[in-house]
Amino acid sequence: MTTINDELNTIEVGLSQxxxxxxxxxxxxxxxxxxxxxxxxxxxxxxxxxxxxxxxGGTVSELxxxxxxxxxxxxxxxxELVGAKQNRVLNLSIxxxxxxxxxxxxxxxxxxxxxxxxxxxxxxxxxxxxxARAAKxxxxxxxxMESGARLSDxxxxxxxxxxxxxxxxxxxxxxxMSDIYEQKEQAMKEFVERFRPIEGQIGAVFxxxxxxxxxxLFDSPDTLGKxxxxxxxxxxxxxxxxxxxxxxxxxxxxxxxxLQGLAESKFESFPxxxxxxxxxxxxxxxxxxxLVVDNQTVxxxxxxxxxxxxxxxxxxxxRMARASRRHKxx
Numbered sequence: 625m626t627t628i629n630d631e632l633n634t635i636e637v638g639l640s641q642x643x644x645x646x647x648x649x650x651x652x653x654x655x656x657x658x659x660x661x662x663x664x665x666x667x668x669x670x671x672x673x674x675x676x677x678x679x680x681g682g683t684v685s686e687l688x689x690x691x692x693x694x695x696x697x698x699x700x701x702x703x704e705l706v707g708a709k710q711n712r713v714l715n716l717s718i719x720x721x722x723x724x725x726x727x728x729x730x731x732x733x734x735x736x737x738x739x740x741x742x743x744x745x746x747x748x749x750x751x752x753x754x755x756a757r758a759a760k761x762x763x764x765x766x767x768x769m770e771s772g773a774r775l776s777d778x779x780x781x782x783x784x785x786x787x788x789x790x791x792x793x794x795x796x797x798x799x800x801m802s803d804i805y806e807q808k809e810q811a812m813k814e815f816v817e818r819f820r821p822i823e824g825q826i827g828a829v830f831x832x833x834x835x836x837x838x839x840x841l842f843d844s845p846d847t848l849g850k851x852x853x854x855x856x857x858x859x860x861x862x863x864x865x866x867x868x869x870x871x872x873x874x875x876x877x878x879x880x881x882x883l884q885g886l887a888e889s890k891f892e893s894f895p896x897x898x899x900x901x902x903x904x905x906x907x908x909x910x911x912x913x914x915l916v917v918d919n920q921t922v923x924x925x926x927x928x929x930x931x932x933x934x935x936x937x938x939x940x941x942x943r944m945a946r947a948s949r950r951h952k953x954x
Contacts, residue, residue: 628891628903628914628916628921628924629887629888629889629891631921632841632883632886632887632924633887634653635651635652635653635826635827635841635883636651636652636653637649637650637651637652637829637876637879637880637883638650638651638652638822638825639876640873640874640876640879641818641819641820642873643814643815643818643819644814644815644863644867645832645833645863645866645867645868646815646819646830646831646832646856646859646860646863647830647831647834647873647874648819648828648829648830648856649828649829649830649831649874649876649879650821650822650825650827650828651825651826651827651828651829651839651841651883652822652824652825652826653824653826654824656824656826656843656844656845657843657844658844658846659698659842659843659844659846659847660695660696661695661696661697661698661719662693662695662696662697662698663697663698663700663847663850663851664697664698664699664700664703664747665747665850666697666850667691667693667697668746668747670693672691672692672693672697673689673690673691673692673693673697673720674689674690674692674744675687675688675689675690675705675728675744675745676688676690676708676743676744676745677708677709678727682708682709682738684710684732684778685729685730685731685732685775685778686727686728686729686730687705687708687712687727687728687730687745688725688726688727688728689718689720689725689726689727689728690724690725691720691721691722691723691724691725691726692723693722693723694722694723695722696719696720696721696722696898696899697719697720698717698718698719698720698847698922698923699714699717699718699719699720699728700714700717700751700851700854700923701714701715701716701717701751701757701761701913701923701925702714702751702752702757702760702858702925703747703748703751703854704733704747704748704750704751704752704801704802705730705745705746705747705748706745706746706747706748706802707741707742707744707745707746708740708741708742708743708744708745709737709738709739709740709741710732710734710737710738710798711732711733711734711737711748711800711801711802712730712731712732712733712745713730713731713733713751713752713757713760713801714728714729714730715729715730715731715760715764715774715775715776716729716764716774716897716902716913716915717913717914717915717922717923717925718896718897718898718915719896719898719899719900719915719917719922720898720899721898721899726897726898727897728897729764729773729774729775729897731760731776731778731781732778732781732782733752733781733785733800733801733802734798734799734800734801734802735782735785735786735798735799736796736797736798736799736800737798737800748802748805749853749854749857750805750854750857750858751854751855751857751858752801752858753788753801753804753858753859753861753862754830754832754837754838754858754859754861754862754927755784755837755862756781756784756785756788756801757838757858757925757927758838758911758927758928758929758930759777759780759781759784759911760776760781761911761912761913761925761927762911762929763775763776763777763780764776764904764913765904765905765911765912765913768892768894768902768904769892769904769906772894774897782799785799785800785801785804786799788804788865789803789804791865792804792807792808792865794807794808804861805857805861808861808864811860811864812856812857812860812861812864814860815856815857815859815860815863816853816856816857816860819852819856820852821845821848821849821852823845824845825845825848825849826841826842826843826844826845826847826848827839827840827841827842827848827924828840828848828852828855829879829882829883830855830859831874831878831879832859832862832863832866833863833866833868834873834874835874835928836874836878836879836882836928837859837862837927837928838859838925838926838927838928839882839883839886839912839924839925839926839927840855840923840924840925841921841923841924841925842922842923842924843920843921843922843923847923882926882928885909885910886905886910886912886926889905889906889907889910890905890906890907891903891904891905891906891914892904892906896915896917899917900915900916900917900918900922901915901916901917902914902915903915903916905926907929908929909928909929910926910927910928910929911926911927911929912924912925912926912927913925
């Protein structure tokens with residue numbers, strides 16, 4: 625049986641595309657098959673899927689997904705659903721079975737809302753911005769490994785969105801992540817227009833300000849092409865916050881090293897919410913997970929953990945400690 629680690633060793637890192645302070649490295653596999661499922665956007669547009677609160681009263685961490693179609697539907701980690709009592713994002717990727725209703729784990733990205741605006745959810749043209757998605761991935765992994773639940777740290781995510789709104793000078797009556805995106809749409813649109821998939825591309829490694837920021841990998845170029853604009857927006861929202869001028873682009877070797885580190889990581893397996901199995905990365909330096917169905921990686925996502933970079937305060941304390949030791953030695 626081919627493992628996810630073996631699969632990663634078959635991926636080629638292509639030549640970069642760059643715009644302003646984002647660099648994208650295409651992840652390539654020749655001969656990848658076409659997908660045999662619909663994306664969330666496709667299913668909602670076709671009217672074969674519905675997303676609702678789990679009950680009239682609702683539950684912040686869960687939604688109900690009904691697939692009335694004859695093929696599975698792919699829901700992406702971090703993908704945003706808007707409407708009903710409050711906007712949510714997916715806590716992990718799910719392949720929802722055909723002709724079945726399932727309960728899906730989500731996180732709230734609109735702290736100040738808890739009343740119906742619509743009975744059903746709509747999709748949005750975005751996933752959660754990359755830094756928050758990375759934090760959420762780590763939180764969900766810890767929850768799964770400790771208790772089997774697929775929960776994020778909801779309070780921490782609300783705080784993160786509030787801080788980002790403040791830094792980006794965005795006012796929102798309900799603390800909605802969507803308000804940040806909508807007010808910054810014009811700036812993000814430039815990035816979406818510049819990053820285009822190439823032949824054989826099934827994923828991408830992104831860097832911001834010359835630092836590797838995240839990776840998404842799919843089983844099909846078809847899927848990558850459909851969801852790439854959502855992913856680009858998630859990285860662009862972080863990129864336009866810093867808007868640092870970039871003189872030297874991220875080296876392709878850095879992207880290869882990140883992919884290799886991922887290939888060498890350990891994964892813990894859990895039964896999936898829908899079809900297949902959920903894998904979570906067991907690593908101190910990488911957060912993320914994967915959805916594997918019939919020994920095929922449908923979606924893998926990964927982010928470097930910030931914990932590998934010490935804070936300014938920790939660096940200062942470390943320098944003080946070293947200076948103190950040198951003083952005592954003399």
